[in-house]
Amino acid sequence: MRAQVKASQARARETRARKAAEAEPATVDPVARVLVDVPLAHLDRTFDYAVPAAMADAAVPGARVKVRFAGQDVDGYVLERAATSDHPGRLAPLRRAVSAEPVLAPEVAALAGELARRYAGTRSDVLRLAIPARHATTEKRPSPPVDEGPPYDxxxxxxxxxxxxxxxxxxxxxxxxxxxxxxxxxxxxxxxxxxxxxxxxxxxxxxxxxxxxxxxxxxxxxxxxxxxxxxxxxxxxxxxxxxxxxxxxxxxxxxxxxxxxxxxxxxxxxxxxxxxxxxxxxxxxxxxxxxxxxxxxxxxxxxxxxxxxxxxxxxxxxxxxxxxxxxxxxxxxxxxxxxxxxxxRRAVTVTVVDEGDARSRGGRIPHDVHVLVRDALAAGPVLVQTPRLGYVNALACERCRTPARCPACTGPLALTGPTTPPSCRWCGTAADRWACPECGHRGLRAPVLGDARTAEELGRSLPGTTVRTSSGERVLATVGAAPQVVVATPGAEPVAEGGYAAVVLLDTWLLLSRIDLRAEEEALRRWANAAALARPGGRVAAVGDPAHPALQALVRWDPAGFAARETTQRMEAHLPPASRLATITGEPGAVDDAVTLLDAPPGAEVLGPVEVGPPDDQESRVVVRVPRAHGAGLSAALLELQRVRSSRKLDAVRIQVDPPTL
Incomplete structure (x- = not known):
């Protein structure tokens, strides 16, 4: 029994000696300044750790490490090594050097810090976007050398x-x-x-x-x-x-x-x-x-x-x-x-066809556009851009144009195919016995058609022509030069071999009707991206209001003039880019607390709060606006707000600086 006790004590002494040797600090730069991967704003700073001698070669600047933080092992990056620390007490050692690969470059670390300050976030959140997850087997392989290419021509x-x-x-x-x-x-x-x-x-x-x-x-x-x-x-x-x-x-x-x-x-x-x-x-x-x-x-x-x-x-x-x-x-x-x-700019001819022609005939596509598509198919493929995905995404009363709503939940009614009854887009309830609550009429019309219904109509009017769709989860990257009609939603237009003989832009009013600061700019961008896929000498027809400034800019292919007009109008209205905006979104009480704690720079305007989101999950949103010259001050104030809220463990809010949409 005594022999077993002595052996156990000897093993314990050996373990303590081994751990003491492992904890022996490195002789050169024994301090590692580590950015800990913790998404809390008040902890977004470096922490000093001791570098054990066994990890001295692996814990290089930019390397991944494991450290003990708040009672648990967490990931981190070594930002630098130093000879001394300002911390007065004993430094905790690094738990483990995950890899000696310096994945965090100094310039990326500095960029992450500046982006965190500008967007009122944390460096750890930025670095999650910047550095992919580690793959140990891949890391052990050397990167192949670059091949010598042709000289610059x-x-x-x-x-x-x-x-x-x-x-x-x-x-x-x-x-x-x-x-x-x-x-x-x-x-x-x-x-x-x-x-x-x-x-x-x-x-x-x-x-x-x-x-x-x-x-x-x-x-x-x-x-x-x-x-x-x-x-x-x-x-x-x-x-x-x-x-x-x-x-x-x-x-x-x-x-x-x-x-x-x-x-x-x-x-x-x-x-x-x-x-x-x-x-x-x-x-x-x-x-x-x-x-x-x-x-x-x-x-x-x-x-x-x-x-x-x-x-x-x-x-x-x-x-x-x-x-x-x-x-x-x-x-x-x-x-x-x-x-x-x-x-x-004149390589492609752009015309606008008044949509009133199609409406007067009870259709959707004007006669001139049908003729253009038929003629262009003799020379190659034709692209038709339609803004909506699906079959029929909205229905209305055929007589009085009242939007058709679900009798169970008041959600919008839609058609998913040519043989299916109308059903609710929210709850899925079929409404085959629907009647208009305003006039009692049972007939339905489709004010907005999706790409599937558009392709079906074109297939009927162009018998013997191949009609393909590119949208949603079925996006085509390229199509051949053979005559065919390609119906695509914005952003899903495939590139045609040799370019399209013609491009048709349907329902331009729908993109322009969006309630958004960038509605006209975004509409022109989507139209131009589709029109640019035409071949030299090709034709583009947009169905819409010929007098609209955005369509006129497309006809003239004048993105510079359109951007100059938009910028001037926004500067006169004190909107971006002449000002800096930020939104604070969350539960109403949390947003009120955030506005109270925010130490906004001089000249700041607080707009709101307003209710946003679906009725069953509404949130509150406040917009803070400052002149562009005070943009850095607004970012600093929002970052300090994040730190205060994080340290006090208040309810979270979502802060976005320069949001893409409002």
């Missing part, structure tokens, strides 16, 4: 940019190592992905890296193919979430290690740790997919422009239309204009 690049001035000068500046900043409005029928690839090639010729952000995976694939054609294979990476965790982490490591210095991707790629960053590009910056839906809600455009400013890189904000933010960059002199010349 300046003449081919300048020929591709012909018609967009001063495109050639912009490319030369990039190739010489300069950092020009431009806002670019592309002409219709332009292969914008190819032009971006040439701009990236010019940057690579100067020995620098490039970062291109586009709205969705369809656009990533298009730029990916263009970069391969211009630069050669295996010269860049495409960062998207749908490739799987192993491939995504491998591509991220290739960029972080410097094996690849050219990146294309969606909004998360804006944080890619590109070495020697020389160019940042955001395409179609008005697309709402560039607005991050998770806290702290940064926008891709603002993230990239901030990177360009911090890292001295060139910037290119492009699209077929110009946003008011792009116009503001030009007005302030931060960027210069890249615009299409008159001949390039």
């Amino acid at each position: 300046a003449s081919a690049a300048e020929a591709a940019w012909a018609g967009h001035e001063p495109g050639a000068a912009y490319l030369r500046h990039l190739a010489e190592g300069g950092s020009p900043r431009a806002v670019w409005a592309a002409a219709p029928a332009t292969d914008w992905a190819l032009l971006l690839a040439h701009a990236v090639a010019a940057t690579a010729a100067s020995g620098r890296g490039a970062l291109v952000c586009v709205p969705d995976g369809k656009d990533v694939a298009r730029v990916d193919a263009a970069l391969t054609a211009v630069l050669g294979p295996d010269r860049h990476v495409a960062l998207t979430a749908d490739v799987g965790p192993a491939r995504r982490y491998a591509d991220f490591l290739a960029v972080r290690r410097g094996a690849r210095r050219i990146v294309v991707g969606t909004r998360a790629a804006a944080f890619a740790p590109v070495h020697d960053l020389g160019l940042v590009v955001v395409w179609d910056d008005g697309d709402d997919l560039h607005a991050e839906p998770r806290a702290p809600y940064p926008h891709t455009r603002e993230t990239l422009l901030l990177r360009a400013e911090r890292e001295g890189a060139a910037a290119l904000v492009g699209g077929f239309v110009r946003t008011v933010e792009g116009e503001y960059l030009l007005r302030t002199g931060w960027a210069h204009e890249l615009a299409a010349d008159r001949a390039s």
Whole structure:
């Protein structure tokens, strides 16, 4: 028995000695300043930990570690190593060095801090967007070396940019190592992905890296193919979430290690740790997919422009239309204009057909548009853009036009197919015995048709013609050059081989009727993106009010003039971009508390509260507006509000700075 006790005591002494040896601090820079992954605003700072000698080589700046925090093991990143600490007591040691891979680049860590301050969030939330999840097996493999591609062809690049001035000068500046900043409005029928690839090639010729952000995976694939054609294979990476965790982490490591210095991707790629960053590009910056839906809600455009400013890189904000933010960059002199010349803007003919013609005939598509579609099918495919997804998403009384509502829950009635009875979009109750509560009539009409019903009507009027749809979860990336009709919702339009012979824009009034600050700007963007898919010499017909300013801008292909008008009107009304807005949303009591605690800067206006959301789950929202010059002060006040509320454990509210919609 005594022998067992002595053996147990000996083992205990050995364990204590081993742990003491493991806890022995490192001889060089024994202090690690760690950013702990805790999404609490009042804890968004670094904490000092002791670096055990056994972890000295692994706990490098940028590496993942495990630390003891608030009684539990949590993740963190080492931001720096130091010789001493300001903490007067004994430092807790690091629990574990997860990996010696420095995944957090210093420039990305600094960017995360600045974005957190601007959007009143925390660095840990930003870094969740910036750094993908670890894949240990992938991390052990070396990143393949970059293949040598073809030399930069300046003449081919300048020929591709012909018609967009001063495109050639912009490319030369990039190739010489300069950092020009431009806002670019592309002409219709332009292969914008190819032009971006040439701009990236010019940057690579100067020995620098490039970062291109586009709205969705369809656009990533298009730029990916263009970069391969211009630069050669295996010269860049495409960062998207749908490739799987192993491939995504491998591509991220290739960029972080410097094996690849050219990146294309969606909004998360804006944080890619590109070495020697020389160019940042955001395409179609008005697309709402560039607005991050998770806290702290940064926008891709603002993230990239901030990177360009911090890292001295060139910037290119492009699209077929110009946003008011792009116009503001030009007005302030931060960027210069890249615009299409008159001949390039006239590559596609745009006309507006009065929708009154179709209504007078009791139909939806005017006769002139039917004739255009029939004639164009002889030369190639035709694209028809319709704003609504589905079959018939809204019904109304055939006689008095009263909207048809569900007798059970008052939800809107809709049709899901040609043979199904009307049913409620909220509760699903069938309403085959519906009668109008106003006039008693039982007939129904469809004021708004979806893409499925549109395709059905076109198929009936064009017998023998292939009609395809692209919308929702069935989005086509490309279609062939054979004659066919493609019905697509905005953003889901496939690229046709050789371009479309004609493009038809239906129900333009529906996009313009949205109650939103950006309704007209967004409508023009969606129309222009579809119209730009036409081939040179193709025709575009928009069904709507010919006198509407947005449709007139489309006819003239004048995104610059439209953006200038919108910006002037917003500045006169003290709306963005002339002002900085923030919304505070949550339970009514929590919002009231937040407004009371907010120490707003001088000149701030508090608008609201108003009730938002569905009737069964309504929240309260307040809008805070300040002049643009006080925008930094508003962000600082909101960040302090977050810290106070976090430390006092008050009910959560959602704060968004510069929300994309109101």
